[in-house]
Amino acid sequence: MKAKMSLLCALLFINGAIHAYPLGSDCSNFNGVNGCKSGVATTNPDDWSSRRFQTPAPGDGAWTPGFQTYHSLQAYASMTYSSDRQSAEVTVRAFTKSTCTSLQYSFDGSSYVQSPTFSVDSSFRRPLKITISGSDGSTLVLEDLDFVWTAPVVDQPANYQNGQKGAIVELFGWPYDDIAKECAALGQMGYMGVKIFPPQEAVLSWDQLQNNELNPWYFIYQPVSYRLHSRWGTRNQLRDMIYTCRKHNVRVYADAVVNHMTGNGNDVFSSHRNGGSGNCNYWGAKNSSAYSPYYSQGFAYQNVSSTNQPPGMEFPAVPYGPLDFHCERSLTSWNDPFLLNNGWLEGLSDLNTESDYVRDRIAMYLTDLLSIGFSGFRMDAAKHIAPESLSAIFARLKTQMGGGDLPADFITWLEVIIGGEKDLLYCQPGPYNFGQSFAEALHKSGLSDSDVNKIKMWSSDYPKEFPICGSWVIPSERFVVQNDCHDDQFPGSSSRDMGDAGSVLVKERNVDKHRRFEESLFQRTDGSWKIRLVLSSYTFQDNAFGPPDGLSDCALCRGQYCNNCKSVPKSVAHDPTACGYTVFDSTGAWAKGVYTRVHRDLGVIRAMRGWMGLPDASNEQLGLPSHCSIQLKPSDSEHEPAVASS
Numbered sequence: 001m002k003a004k005m006s007l008l009c010a011l012l013f014i015n016g017a018i019h020a021y022p023l024g025s026d027c028s029n030f031n032g033v034n035g036c037k038s039g040v041a042t043t044n045p046d047d048w049s050s051r052r053f054q055t056p057a058p059g060d061g062a063w064t065p066g067f068q069t070y071h072s073l074q075a076y077a078s079m080t081y082s083s084d085r086q087s088a089e090v091t092v093r094a095f096t097k098s099t100c101t102s103l104q105y106s107f108d109g110s111s112y113v114q115s116p117t118f119s120v121d122s123s124f125r126r127p128l129k130i131t132i133s134g135s136d137g138s139t140l141v142l143e144d145l146d147f148v149w150t151a152p153v154v155d156q157p158a159n160y161q162n163g164q165k166g167a168i169v170e171l172f173g174w175p176y177d178d179i180a181k182e183c184a185a186l187g188q189m190g191y192m193g194v195k196i197f198p199p200q201e202a203v204l205s206w207d208q209l210q211n212n213e214l215n216p217w218y219f220i221y222q223p224v225s226y227r228l229h230s231r232w233g234t235r236n237q238l239r240d241m242i243y244t245c246r247k248h249n250v251r252v253y254a255d256a257v258v259n260h261m262t263g264n265g266n267d268v269f270s271s272h273r274n275g276g277s278g279n280c281n282y283w284g285a286k287n288s289s290a291y292s293p294y295y296s297q298g299f300a301y302q303n304v305s306s307t308n309q310p311p312g313m314e315f316p317a318v319p320y321g322p323l324d325f326h327c328e329r330s331l332t333s334w335n336d337p338f339l340l341n342n343g344w345l346e347g348l349s350d351l352n353t354e355s356d357y358v359r360d361r362i363a364m365y366l367t368d369l370l371s372i373g374f375s376g377f378r379m380d381a382a383k384h385i386a387p388e389s390l391s392a393i394f395a396r397l398k399t400q401m402g403g404g405d406l407p408a409d410f411i412t413w414l415e416v417i418i419g420g421e422k423d424l425l426y427c428q429p430g431p432y433n434f435g436q437s438f439a440e441a442l443h444k445s446g447l448s449d450s451d452v453n454k455i456k457m458w459s460s461d462y463p464k465e466f467p468i469c470g471s472w473v474i475p476s477e478r479f480v481v482q483n484d485c486h487d488d489q490f491p492g493s494s495s496r497d498m499g500d501a502g503s504v505l506v507k508e509r510n511v512d513k514h515r516r517f518e519e520s521l522f523q524r525t526d527g528s529w530k531i532r533l534v535l536s537s538y539t540f541q542d543n544a545f546g547p548p549d550g551l552s553d554c555a556l557c558r559g560q561y562c563n564n565c566k567s568v569p570k571s572v573a574h575d576p577t578a579c580g581y582t583v584f585d586s587t588g589a590w591a592k593g594v595y596t597r598v599h600r601d602l603g604v605i606r607a608m609r610g611w612m613g614l615p616d617a618s619n620e621q622l623g624l625p626s627h628c629s630i631q632l633k634p635s636d637s638e639h640e641p642a643v644a645s646s
Contacts, residue, residue, distance in 0.1 A: 027273055027274070027275045027276060027279075027280035028301065029272070029273055029274060029299050029300060029301040030297065030300050030301060030310045030311070031274075031298060031299065033310070034297045034298070034310070034328055035327065035328045035329060036327035036328065036329045037327070041327055042326050042327060042342050042352070042354070043323065043325075043326065043327055043352055044312075044313075044322050044323055044325065044327050046323070048312055048322040048323060049321065049322060049323055050307065050309065051304070051307055051309050051310070051311065051312025051314070051321075051322050052097075052307075052312060052314055052321040052322060053070075053071055053072065053074075053097045053306065053307070053314075053316075054071075054293075054295050054304045054306055054307060054311065054312065054314055055067050055070040055071040055293045055306075055316055056071060056306070057069070057071040057072070057306075062270065064291060065291070066290065066291030066292050066293070067292075067293045068139070068140055068141065069134070069137075069138035069139055069140055070140075070292075070293055070316035070317070070319075071097070071306065072096060072097040072098065072101070072134065072136055072138045073094065073095070073096055073097070073101070073103075073132065073134050073136075073138040073139075073140050074094070074095045074140070074316045074317075074319035075092055075093060075094035075095065075132055075140055075142060075319070076092075076093055076142065076143075076226075076318065076319065076361065076364065077090055077091070077092050077093075077130055077142050077143075077145055078090070078091050078092075078093055078360070078364045078400070079091070079145060079364070079367060079371070079400065080399065080400050080402075081148070081400065081401055081402040082402055083402045083403055083404050084402070085148050085149065085401065085402050085407075086121060086122045086149060087119065087120065087121040087122065088119070088120055088121075088147060089117060089118075089119050090107070090117065090118045090119070090120065090128065090130075090145060091116055091117045091118075092105055092116040092117075092130060092132065092142070093116070094116065094132060094140075095319060096134065096136075096138075098136060100135075101134045101135050101136045101138070102134070102135040103116070103132055103133065103134050103135070104132070104133045105118075105130065105131070105132055105133075106130070106131040106132075106133070107128065107129075107130055108124075108128055108129060109129060112133055118130075120147065122147075122149040124147065125147075125149075125150050126150075127144035127145065127146055127239075128144060128145040128146075128147075129141075129144055130142040130145070143226075143227045143228070143235070143368075144235060145368070145371065146239065146368075146371045146372040146373070147371055148370060148371050148373075148407075150373075151242065151243060151246055151372070151373035152243055152246040152247045152373075153246070154246050154249050154250070154251055154375075154409070155249055156192065156249050157614075159612050159613050159614060160192050160612070161530070162408050162409050163192065163193075163251055163375055163408070163409025163410070163411065164409070164411065164453075164454070164530055165192070165530040165531070165612075166191070166192020166193065166530075166531065166532075166612065167190070167191050167192055167522070167532050167533070167534060167608045167611075167612070168191065168192060168193045168194065168195050168251075168253060168531065168532075168533050168534070169186060169191050169193075169194050169195070169533075169534050169536055169599040170194075170195045170197075170482075170485075170486065170533055170534065170535045170536065170537075171194055171195070171196065171197075171536050171573070171599075172197060172486045172535060172536065172537040172538065172547070173197070173217070173537065173538050173547030173548065173549055173573070173595070174196070174232070174536075174549075174573040174574075174595070175232050175233055175549050175573060176196070176232050176233035176237040176238050176240070176241040177233065177237060177241070178572070178573035178574035179194060179196065179241050179245070179573075179574075180240060180241040180244040180245065181574040181576075182194075182573075182574050183241075183244055183245035183248045183250045184248045184623060185576070185600075185622075185623030185624070186245070186248070186250045186599070186623075187245075187248035187249045187250045187623075188617075188621060188622050188623035189599070189600075189605050189608075189609075189622050189623060189624075190605070190608060190609045190612060190614045190622075191250065191534075191599065191608070192250075192251060193250055193251035193252060193253055193375060194245060194250055194251075194252055194253070195252075195253040195254070195255065195378060195533070196232065196252065196253070196254060196255065197220055197232070197255045197486075198220045198221060198223065198230060198254070198255045198256070198257050198380070199228050199230045199232065199238055199254050199255075199369075200223045200224075200225065200226050200227065200228060200230060200256075200257065200365070201223065201224045201225040201226075201227040201228075201229050201230060201288050201289050201290040201292055201317070202219055202220050202221070202222055202223050202224055202230060202231065202257075202262075202288065202289055203219040203222040203224060203262055203263075203266050203286050203287075203288055204219060204231065204286070204287050204288055204289050204551070205219075205286045205287055206287055206556060206557065206558055207284070207557065207558050207559035207561060207562070208283060208284065208286065208559075208561050209557070209561060209562065209564075209565055212544075212564050212565060212566045213544055213545065213546055213552060213565070213566050213568075214546065214551075214552050214553070214554055214556060214557050214562075214565055214567070214568075215231070215546055215551050215552045216545060216546050216552070217486075217490075217545055217546055217547060219231075221257055221380060222261070222262040222263050222266060222348065223257050223260075223261055223262065224261070224262060224288040224289075224290075224292055224294045224315060224317070225288075225290070225292050225294070225315055225317035225318050226317075226318055226361075226364075226365040226368065227290050227292065227317055228368070228372065229289050229290035230289050231289050231547075231549070231551055232549070235372075238372065239372055239373065242372060242373035242374065243373060246373060251375040251376075251409065252373065252374055252375060253374060253375060253376050253377055253378065253411075254369050254374045254376075254377040254378070255377065255378045255380060256365070256366060256369065256377040256378065256379050256380065257380045257381070258351070258362045258365065258366075258379065258380075258385070258393075259345070259348075259350065259351060259353070259380065259381040259382070259384045259385050260344075260345065260348040260349055260350050260351055260381065260384075261294070261313075261315055261320065261325075261348070261349045261351065262286075262294060262296060262348070262349060263296070263298075263346070263347045263348050263349070264296050264297065264298025264299070264328070264344070264347045264348075264349060265283075265296055265298035265299040265347075266286050266296065267285070267286060267294050267295045267296040267298075267311075268285045268286065268287075268288075268293050268294060268295065269285060269295060269296075269300060269311060270284055270285050271283075271284060271301075271302065272284070272298070272299035272300060272301075273299060273301055274299045283561075290317075292315075292316065292317035293316055293317070294314070294315045294316070294317075295311055295312065295313065295314040295315075296311065296313060296349060297310065297311050297312055297313055297322075297328070298328075298347070313325045313349055318361060320351070320358070320361070323352070323355075324351060324352055324355060324357065324358050325349055325350060325351055325352055326342045326343075326344070326350040326351070326352050327342075328344055328349075329342065329343055329344065330343060330344065331343030331344060331345050331346075331384075334419075334420065334421045335420070335421045335424055337386070337424065337431070337432035340383060340384055340432065341353075341384060341385065341386040341389075341432075343384075345381060345384055350384070353385050353386065353389040353390075353393070354386075354389060359389065359392050359393050359396055360396060362393050362396075363393050363396035363397045363399075363400055364400065366393075366397050367397060367400045367401060370401065370407065370410070375407075375409050375410060375411070376409075376410050376411040376412045376413075376454075377412050378412070378413050378414075378415065378458070379412055379413070379414045379415060380415050381415060382414035382415050382416050382434075383414075383415065383416045383417060383425065383434070386431070386432065387431065387432060387433065387434060387437065387438040387441050388431065388441060390414070390438070390441075391438070391441040391442050391444070391445040391447075392445060394442060394445065394447060394451070394455060395445040395446050395447065398446065398447060398451065405448055405450050405451055406447075406450075406451045406454055410454050411454050411456060411531060412454065412455055412456065413456040413457065413458045413480040413531065414434070414455070414456070414457050414458060415458050415460075416434045416457055416458065416460070417460045417496065418460050418461060418468055419460075419496075422461075422468045422469065426468060426469055426473050427468070427469035427470075427473065434457060435469075435473035435474050436473055436474055439452050439474060442455060452478075453475075453477065453478060455478075456478045456479060456480050456531060457474070457478060457479050457480070458479075458480050459479040459480060459481045459529075460496045461496075462479070462481040462482070462527075463481070463483070463498060463501040463502045463517070463520075463521075464496075464497065464498050464499045464501040464502065466479075466481075466527065467527075475528070476527040476528045476529055477528050477529065477530050479527065479529055480529065480531040480532070480533060481521065481527065481529045481531075481532055481533070482521065482532065482533035482534065482535060483498075483502050483503065483514070483517045483518055483520075483521055483534075483535070484498075484502065484503065484504040484505060484514075484535055485533075485535055486535060486537060488504045488507075489504050489505070489506045489507060489537060490545055491545075501517075502517050503516075503517045505535075505537070505583070505596060505598065506537060506538075506539050506540060506583075506596070509583070509590055511581045511583065514581075514598070515581070515601060515603050515604060515630075518534060518598065518601070518603075518604045518607070519603055519604060519607035521534075521607075522607040522608050522610065522611035523607055523610070523611070532608075532611075534598060534599050534604065534608070535598065536595065536596055536597055536598045536599045536600075537595075537596050537598075538571070538593065538594060538595045538596060539583055539590065539591055539592055539593060539594050539596065540592065540593070541566070541567070541568045541569070541592045541593035542566065542592065543566060544566035544567065544568050544593075545568075546568045547568070548568050548569065548570060548571035548593045548594065548595065549570065549573070550569075550570030552567070552568040553567055553568060553569050553570055554566070554567035555567070568593050569593060571593055571594050571595060573595050575595075575597070576625070577625050578597050578600055578625075579600055579601070579602070579624065579625065579627070579628035579629075580597050580598060580599070580600035580601030580602065580604065580628070581596065581597065581598060581601055582594060582595065582596065582597045582600075583596050600624065600628075601630075602619075602622075602624065602628055602629060602630050603630045605622060605624075
C-alpha cells in the first residue's frame with residue numbers, strides 16, 4: 001500500500017495541463033495570450049493554478065539562498081489577538097506542491113510538532129521564529145513575528161488626543177538608522193509622528209537601469225512580498241527605529257502598498273523581450289531588497305522549466321499565485337468603476353481583492369505592521385480597491401486585532417486622488433463612493449463609529465479645490481491634508497493641481513513661498529483637519545530622481561548594462577546641525593541630491609506648535625542648534641539661503 005501511495009503521489013506531483021506556446025525568433029512574447037479572456041472576466045482561468053511553484057530548487061544553477069525551498073513549500077503565519085491584546089494565537093498556513101507532503105512546525109526554536117498553531121501571551125517579549133519542515137526534504141524559515149505588547153508606550157500630552165490629532169513628518173528617502181537618530185529632535189519639536197515609505201520587500205536591481213537610473217524611487221512601490229526588509233533597512237533595523245522613536249514619544253506610520261505587486265516584466269526570470277522586427281529589446285532579472293523570488297507573466301517568451309508552461313504571476317514569499325490577481329487589462333478610464341478596480345495601473349500586477357484569501361493576507365500584513373509598533377499607515381492606491389473590498393479588509397484587521405475597536409491611537413489615510421471623477425468617487429452616493437457610502441459600508445462590515453473616524457481620506461483636493469463637492473460629504477476631521485507630497489515633485493506627475501494655492505519645493509525652488517504654505521497648513525481654519533502632513537524630501541541630481549541614500553549611486557551598478565547611468569551619490573539624511581530647508585550649497589546655488597529637512601524649519605515648527613496649543617520653546621528645547629533662525633528675504637531671491645545653516 002505504501003508503495004502504491006508513493007506512486008500515486010508522484011503522479012499527482014507531475015500531472016497537470018501542459019500548455020506549450022512555441023514562439024518564433026521575431027521578438028514575440030506571451031503578452032498576447034496572457035490577458036483577460038473576455039470583456040467581463042476579472043480573474044485568470046482556474047487551470048493557471050498549475051503555473052505555480054516556478055522557483056528553482058536547490059542544486060539548480062539559478063537557485064540562490066533567498067529562494068529557500070519555495071519550489072515545493074510556501075507559507076505565512078497569521079495571528080489573532082485576544083480582546084485585551086495581551087495574548088495571541090499564531091497559525092501557520094502552508095501550501096505544498098505535492099498533496100502528499102506532510103509538515104512539521106518549530107516555534108521559537110523548539111522541537112518540531114504536528115500542530116501549525118502556537119499560543120503566546122504578554123510574557124513572551126521577543127520576536128517569534130517559525131520554521132517549517134516537509135517530509136519531501138523542504139525547509140522554510142518564515143518572517144519573524146512581533147507582538148503589540150513589546151513596543152514602548154508613547155506618552156504624549158492631551159493635546160494629541162491619544163494619537164488622533166497631530167502633525168506627521170514624511171521622511172522621504174530616509175534610511176531607518178537616520179530616522180532613529182532624528183526622532184529625539186522630532187519629539188522635542190512637537191511632531192506627533194513620522195511616516196516612513198513602504199517598509200515591505202520591493203524591487204531593486206544592481207545590473208540593470210530603468211530610464212538610465214539605478215533603483216529609481218518608484219521601485220519602492222513595486223512590492224515583492226510583505227516581508228519587512230526594504231530599501232531603508234532590515235526588519236531588525238525597522239524595529240529598533242520604531243522602538244527608539246516611541247521612546248521619544250514619536251509615533252511611526254507606514255506606507256502600505258496592498259493594491260498590487262510588481263510591474264509586469266519586473267521579476268527574477270533570466271530573460272524578457274519586447275519590440276518589433278529589427279528592434280528587439282532584451283532584459284534580464286531584477287533583484288529585491290531581501291532576495292526573495294518573484295515572477296510576473298509579462299514580456300516572457302519561454303516556458304518555465306519546472307512547469308513546462310508560460311510564466312504565471314507568483315510571489316512565493318507572500319505567498320500569492322496566478323489566481324490571486326485580476327486578469328491583465330489596461331486601466332483606460334478613470335470614470336469606470338470596473339476598470340478602476342480591475343485594471344492594472346501602469347502595468348502593476350493588480351491583486352484580486354474580491355478574494356477572501358487575498359483579503360485575509362492583506363489584513364495579516366496590516367496586523368504585522370501594528371504588531372511591530374506602527375500606529376497606523378497610509379494606504380497607497382486605495383482608489384483602485386473597491387470600497388466593498390476595503391471594508392472587508394478593515395473588518396478582518398479588526399478581527400485579527402482582537403475584535404473590539406481598533407487601537408485607540410490607530411489612524412489610516414487612504415490615497416484616493418480625485419479630479420474629473422469626483423462625482424463617482426465622492427459627490428454622488430454609490431458602490432464606488434469613498435465618502436458617505438464608504439462610511440456606511442464600513443459600518444455594515446462591523447466597524448464602530450470610533451473605527452470609522454480613524455479611517456481617513458487623503459485630501460487630494462487640498463489646497464486648491466476643497467471641498468471638491470462644494471460641501472463636506474464626510475466630516476472634515478476625516479480628511480488628511482498637506483502642502484506638497486512626494487508624488488507632486490516628480491516630472492509628469494498628475495497627482496493633483498495646486499495652482500497658486502500651494503508650492504512644490506523641489507520644482508519651484510522658492511523657500512519663502514514654500515514656508516508660507518507650510519505655515520498656512522497649520523494656521524487655516526476652514527477645515528477641522530486633525531491630521532496634517534509635512535513632507536521632508538530631497539533635491540534631484542541632474543534629472544536623476546532616486547533618493548540620495550546611496551542605493552542609486554551608479555558605482556554600485558555591475559555588468560554590461562550600466563552605460564549612461566545617471567548617478568545619485570549618497571548624502572547623509574540625519575544632520576543634527578541642520579536648521580531646515582538645507583537646499584542651497586555654500587555659494588547660494590541650489591544643491592543637488594541633498595535632503596531638504598523642511599520639518600526642521602523654525603517657522604514651520606512654530607506654526608505647528610501654535611496649532612497644537614504647545615508653548616513657545618527655545619531652540620535647545622526644540623532639539624535645534626542655537627544658530628537656527630528664520631531669515632526673511634525678497635520673494636524674487638529664489639536662489640539664496642533662506643535659513644541660517646552650518
